[in-house]
Amino acid sequence: MFDQIEALWAISRYQTMGKAGTYLRVSQSAISKRLAGLESQIGKKLVHKKGRYVVLTTEGENLLKQVSPLLTQLRSVLFESETKGYQHNLVMGVSESIFSSWGAKSLFLARKKSPKLNFEIHTHRTPVILDKINSGEYHIGLCSGLAEDAPQLEVQTIAYEPMVIIPKGLVETNLSRIRKEEVYTIEIHSETWRTIFRKLPKAKINITGGMESFFAVAASAISGFAHGLVPLGVAKAYKIPEKKIIYLKKYELQRPISIVGNKSVIHGGEIAKFTTILEKQLSL
Secondary structure (H helix, E strand, O other), rough: OOHHHHHHHHHHHHHHHHHHHHHHHOOOHHHHHHHHHHHHHHHHOOOOEEEOOHHHHHHHHHHHHHHHHHHHHHHHHHHHHHOOOEEEEEEEEEEEHHHHHHHHHHHHHHOOOOOOOOEEEEEHHHHHHHHHHOOOOOOOOEEEEEOOOOOOOOEEEEEEEEEEEOOOOHHOOHHHHOOOOEEEEEOOOOHHHHHEEEEEEHHHHOOOEEEOHHHHHHHHHHHHEEEEEEEHHHHHHHHHOOOOEEEOOHHOOEEEEEEEEOHHHHHHEEEEHHHHHHHHOOOO
């Protein structure tokens, strides 16, 4: 029945038999057979066609809502069981600003020291990663912030990345002047914003605008649009000269870098080893 419930879940997310089959790595006909078998056992219609899509009926939505926590838990148990073998897949979500700055190299080096793990890496913003971990799509996430919207997940902070200011137009200036001018950073609904906004009054930095990407913030600063408050890794990715980066060490403006996942997965043998390897090589 696990395969049948998983097929129902995949259809709820992808809304076509083909895409659900692609995700589960089975044929479209296999998805149809699994659904038919589940409907036969339940005695109710669980999906119906809506134009080009296949959507859940009310009965299907109610069933999935009831079994989703069990489905996630079962996936964790199965993954934990797999780690006892020689090699297994690790589906991992990584925050875009992490992967696009220092994350890709760090993960590559950690992967070389984790031969029992086959990595499948996806990049998203942190809220998307948390959602996919909750739904069982991803095993773990490498995220920024403290994942306060996901109290049911285990959060293991492995590093703190300094936040720095890129002066607009890369013109050398000082913090006193920046405090009187426009400063942009990530938008207020992000996990990183939640961890730094408490320290902003102490630093006397007035945030006047937010963007959906730290790389967009950096680009706007380089172009002269506004000063940009970004993680140090983003500034380095743009090869900003060291003397033009404004550090804020005494104000402790930094974002936590955390491994997030279900407790049984995070503390599993190979994942725990991988986390330790990654933490040791980080020097943010």
